[in-house]
Amino acid sequence: MDKDISSAVIRRLPRYLRYLEELMNEGFERISSSELSKRMNVTASQIRQDLNNFGGFGTQGYGYNVDHLHDEIAKILGLNTVHPVIIIGAGNLGQAITRYIRSGNMSFDIIGLFDIDRKLSNKSVAGRKIMMYEEMPAFLSKNRVDIAALTIPREDALRVASDVIRNGVKAIWNFTHTDIPVPDDVVVENVHLSDSLMQLSYNLAVRTCSGST
Amino acid sequence: MDKDISSAVIRRLPRYLRYLEELMNEGFERISSSELSKRMNVTASQIRQDLNNFGGFGTQGYGYNVDHLHDEIAKILGLNTVHPVIIIGAGNLGQAITRYIRSGNMSFDIIGLFDIDRKLSNKSVAGRKIMMYEEMPAFLSKNRVDIAALTIPREDALRVASDVIRNGVKAIWNFTHTDIPVPDDVVVENVHLSDSLMQLSYNLAVRTCSGST
Structure with missing residues (x-):
């Protein structure tokens, strides 16, 4: 895993995940960066830049596959495993x-x-x-x-x-x-x-x- | 009040306040930016820069008056009044x-x-x-x-x-x-x-x- 991704980008990923979960719940299969940008109230270019850090998961003219993008971000955040927590x-x-x-x-x-x-x-x-x-x-x-x-x-x-x-x-x-x-x-x-x-x-x-x- | 202070500086102020409260509890009357820097684990120049945003409250060779600096930061953060909150x-x-x-x-x-x-x-x-x-x-x-x-x-x-x-x-x-x-x-x-x-x-x-x- 690339350790050079800025911590600002990493801090934004949970928010992407939150919106992608909403899209999944609403039955969306794909979304363009401009649609995602409207929902999230950030620029489409910010979205493209952020996601390019991870090799970019979008396809020109198709947009992002919601499930796939969700899973990739979850994986980056280490959420593909269960973390035992104590309080x-x-x-x-x-x-x-x-x-x-x-x-x-x-x-x-x-x-x-x-x-x-x-x-x-x-x-x-x-x-x-x-x-x-x-x-x-x-x-x-x-x-x-x-x-x-x-x-x-x-x-x-x-x-x-x-x-x-x-x-x-x-x-x-x-x-x-x-x-x-x-x-x-x-x-x-x-x-x-x-x-x-x-x-x-x-x-x-x-x-x-x-x-x- | 100057509205041009960066939000990054504003976000750091509560942490200053926390350390100043500790210093007050420990009986400190004044502190140099270099001592404060050691405690807070940030550079002394960062501290001076941050506090200069508010006209700077330090005096060369004396450092900061802990009580005064605490009160000034509290005032900037709007803590000199009681805010009614509902849950x-x-x-x-x-x-x-x-x-x-x-x-x-x-x-x-x-x-x-x-x-x-x-x-x-x-x-x-x-x-x-x-x-x-x-x-x-x-x-x-x-x-x-x-x-x-x-x-x-x-x-x-x-x-x-x-x-x-x-x-x-x-x-x-x-x-x-x-x-x-x-x-x-x-x-x-x-x-x-x-x-x-x-x-x-x-x-x-x-x-x-x-x-x-």
């Missing part, structure tokens, strides 16, 4: 994410939740057991886990991250309100909820200061 | 976000949750009442609401967005798995959880294909 922190957010992933037809499977709260012991969320945090090392030694989602207070983030990394997890989905430094062979994806809330706040402030737009 | 969809995710915002010392206040599930009627989350969705228009006519968070199924997203916009809400925090087209005077901030999960999946795929890194 650390089984509060509302951990439970919300568990239900979300379990309800979607996605290439991710929650195989366990962990928490330190004894009241949650042996309870289940969407059919998946909540275990105690101290059981995690043994669990990780017996089960392959691709991704650990951290839905815990920020003050626990570094310690928990170092625990999961020490036990072989290579990807961290970080919902804590802090940055997590990791070794080179581990990837982190941050979902900083307050950052996105601040973008909204900024946009509201700009609008107020400049009068109505 | 539409009071399931796990809506509840998680309510608890998150209510527990933080943030410039946002959840003033109500709405749902269509009658079983949730008159229940509360973190001290905030869940109301029925049909009560929303009357609520919005009586209360100023800056931001509506949509934590609902994707198939309801467009209808609900159009309802809140019709009732005067100017900012949408979109957790649904779909894009929401809005008029020019309305802003949307998307939190597409599956997109960030796919970034992790991509990074895992790249690593596997290129051998260990």
